[in-house]
Amino acid sequence: MSNNIAPQDTDNLAASNEANTNTALESEQNAERKAAAKAALKAEYKELAIQGLWKNNPGLVQLLGLCPLLAVTSTVTNALGLGLATLLVLICSNITVSAIRHWVPKDIRIPIFVLIIAAFVTCVQLLMNAFSYGIYQSLGIFLPLIVTNCAIIGRAEAYASKNPVKKAAFDGLMMGLGFALILILLGVIREILGQGTLFDGAELLLGDWATSLTIQVMQLDTQFLLAILPPGAFIAMGFLIALKNAIDNYIKGRHVEKNDKVIERVRVNFDS
Amino acid sequence: MTNKHNTQSNDDADDAKTNAEAINNTETPSNSDSVTVDKEKTIRSPLTIAISQNTMILALFAIACTLTVSLVSELTKDRIKVQEQQQLLNTLHSIIEPSRYDNDIANDCVLITSPQLGTDKVNTAYIARKSGNVVAVAITSTAPQGYSGNIDFIMAINNDGSVNGVRVLKHQETPGLGDKIEVRKSDWINSFTGKTLRSEDDNRWAVAKDSGIFDQFTGATITPRAVVSGVKNTLNYFNKNKAMLLTSANDCTSDVNNDVNSDEINRDTVSHNTKTDANFSAVQQKASLPTTAISEAANE
Numbered sequence: 061m062s063n064n065i066a067p068q069d070t071d072n073l074a075a076s077n078e079a080n081t082n083t084a085l086e087s088e089q090n091a092e093r094k095a096a097a098k099a100a101l102k103a104e105y106k107e108l109a110i111q112g113l114w115k116n117n118p119g120l121v122q123l124l125g126l127c128p129l130l131a132v133t134s135t136v137t138n139a140l141g142l143g144l145a146t147l148l149v150l151i152c153s154n155i156t157v158s159a160i161r162h163w164v165p166k167d168i169r170i171p172i173f174v175l176i177i178a179a180f181v182t183c184v185q186l187l188m189n190a191f192s193y194g195i196y197q198s199l200g201i202f203l204p205l206i207v208t209n210c211a212i213i214g215r216a217e218a219y220a221s222k223n224p225v226k227k228a229a230f231d232g233l234m235m236g237l238g239f240a241l242i243l244i245l246l247g248v249i250r251e252i253l254g255q256g257t258l259f260d261g262a263e264l265l266l267g268d269w270a271t272s273l274t275i276q277v278m279q280l281d282t283q284f285l286l287a288i289l290p291p292g293a294f295i296a297m298g299f300l301i302a303l304k305n306a307i308d309n310y311i312k313g314r315h316v317e318k319n320d321k322v323i324e325r326v327r328v329n330f331d332s
Numbered sequence: 333m334t335n336k337h338n339t340q341s342n343d344d345a346d347d348a349k350t351n352a353e354a355i356n357n358t359e360t361p362s363n364s365d366s367v368t369v370d371k372e373k374t375i376r377s378p379l380t381i382a383i384s385q386n387t388m389i390l391a392l393f394a395i396a397c398t399l400t401v402s403l404v405s406e407l408t409k410d411r412i413k414v415q416e417q418q419q420l421l422n423t424l425h426s427i428i429e430p431s432r433y434d435n436d437i438a439n440d441c442v443l444i445t446s447p448q449l450g451t452d453k454v455n456t457a458y459i460a461r462k463s464g465n466v467v468a469v470a471i472t473s474t475a476p477q478g479y480s481g482n483i484d485f486i487m488a489i490n491n492d493g494s495v496n497g498v499r500v501l502k503h504q505e506t507p508g509l510g511d512k513i514e515v516r517k518s519d520w521i522n523s524f525t526g527k528t529l530r531s532e533d534d535n536r537w538a539v540a541k542d543s544g545i546f547d548q549f550t551g552a553t554i555t556p557r558a559v560v561s562g563v564k565n566t567l568n569y570f571n572k573n574k575a576m577l578l579t580s581a582n583d584c585t586s587d588v589n590n591d592v593n594s595d596e597i598n599r600d601t602v603s604h605n606t607k608t609d610a611n612f613s614a615v616q617q618k619a620s621l622p623t624t625a626i627s628e629a630a631n632e
Contacts, residue, residue, distance in 0.1 A: 179397035190411035
């Protein structure tokens with residue numbers, strides 16, 4: 061991003077030299093400030109996305125909302141249904157919490173957050189009951205249990221209650237996406253291992269046209285029970301977290317090596 | 333801070349407190365008593381104000397949330413009713429061919445309770461008629477001896493006492509083994525179709541292992557055994573109470589929506605309709621359900 065700003069600056073400088081007036085200088089400074097602010101904003105959004113999807117993923121790192129994560133992911137369809145519902149609730153609750161953050165006294169913020177989340181979950185539940193009855197039935201208890209998903213109240217408390225609406229909404233989107241991705245990934249692993257299919261029962265969620273989405277990945281004579289039952293979910297989850305940590309370590313290792321080669325004394329000034 | 337800061341209501345409350353304290357500490361001198369009261373007044377007044385303010389805000393949010401939920405509930409109510417009715421009709425159609433009857437079967441039923449149906453809950457018998465004559469009856473029932481809990485099913489019985497079809501509605505059997513009683517996993521459940529009971533204690537009605545006519549599954553005998561005996565009991569119940577079933581007055585008018593899973597669904601709708609804290613209590617109630625809910629979801 062700094063590369064983008066630099067040529068602009070020289071252009072502006074040349075222009076101001078030609079005009080050689082105070083106003084031009086001021087406007088140039090304003091533009092510079094704006095560009096810097098824009099860059100900072102962009103960087104912040106990027107950081108939010110990285111935090112939600114990878115570094116601080118609710119499923120893999122924060123390990124919040126494990127109960128639905130492990131119980132519902134026996135098929136991709138269920139995982140997708142719960143992921144979308146959670147995403148929707150997370151965005152809505154983040155927006156609302158952020159919008160009312162100036163009117164809520166500190167002492168009673170938690171009950172109010174819970175109230176808001178419960179209201180949204182009930183709305184989502186009613187809507188799913190009305191428009192995708194099949195998935196509503198197969199999600200069963202885990203749909204209303206979104207209320208108790210710590211990832212949602214965690215984001216409301218840690219981020220949305222301190223930041224403006226736009227950022228809070230983006231944070232909700234990214235955190236929700238991160239959670240949904242892990243749900244879907246677990247669903248894919250467990251469904252392939254357990255039943256040898258993908259998107260089994262997708263028509264329950266998406267309507268009749270989705271029947272053709274069901275893919276028979278491999279033919280299994282008997283179902284692999286462990287993958288379908290909750291213990292299989294724990295094991296698969298463990299492997300996913302291990303994989304994530306391995307990737308992190310690999311990146312870190314490469315980073316350190318690079319730094320060592322370029323600036324060897326970086327370790328001497330180890331203040332931060 | 334002095335007394336000036338106190339509002340009228342706080343003074344009242346403090347007066348009551350003073351009286352109580354005066355009774356408790358009759359032996360202490362009166363001047364020290366008044367000092368403690370003054371202290372308390374200065375400590376409590378901002379607190380009471382904060383409490384009443386917070387209560388107001390909380391109440392406002394509760395009202396707003398309740399309004400939102402009731403609005404959505406009101407908007408989706410009809411659609412949900414249609415969906416539930418559709419679900420019920422789909423189940424009924426799968427066990428009684430739609431061409432065989434011409435009445436509104438979902439709204440023509442008798443509510444029954446009998447220990448023979450495996451549960452002390454209310455079961456429903458839907459009656460299929462063609463030009464007024466009874467063709468078949470679909471009864472919801474429960475097989476209580478499943479491998480992990482009750483197996484709820486619905487079965488259609490023709491007027492001559494033969495089985496027209498059985499469908500499992502709800503179960504918690506082991507996925508991959510016992511769940512072959514579901515029609516989407518195996519067509520075992522169709523082996524009931526066309527069978528009749530020769531006598532009340534017909535010994536052909538058992539799994540092959542018990543020298544009966546129904547197959548068991550590899551690795552799972554308890555589940556099919558439970559379903560066979562459940563179906564048999566229900567059939568016996570029908571044979572005994574046929575006259576009562578067919579002459580009883582209709583319990584399902586079109587206003588009262590009785591569903592196959594009436595218990596579950598009614599509880600849900602009730603919690604949506606009773607407002608304010610109902611959302612909380614409903615969730616808490618659900619959260620405290622036994623762990624079978626998890627295995628149930630895993631079955632799906």
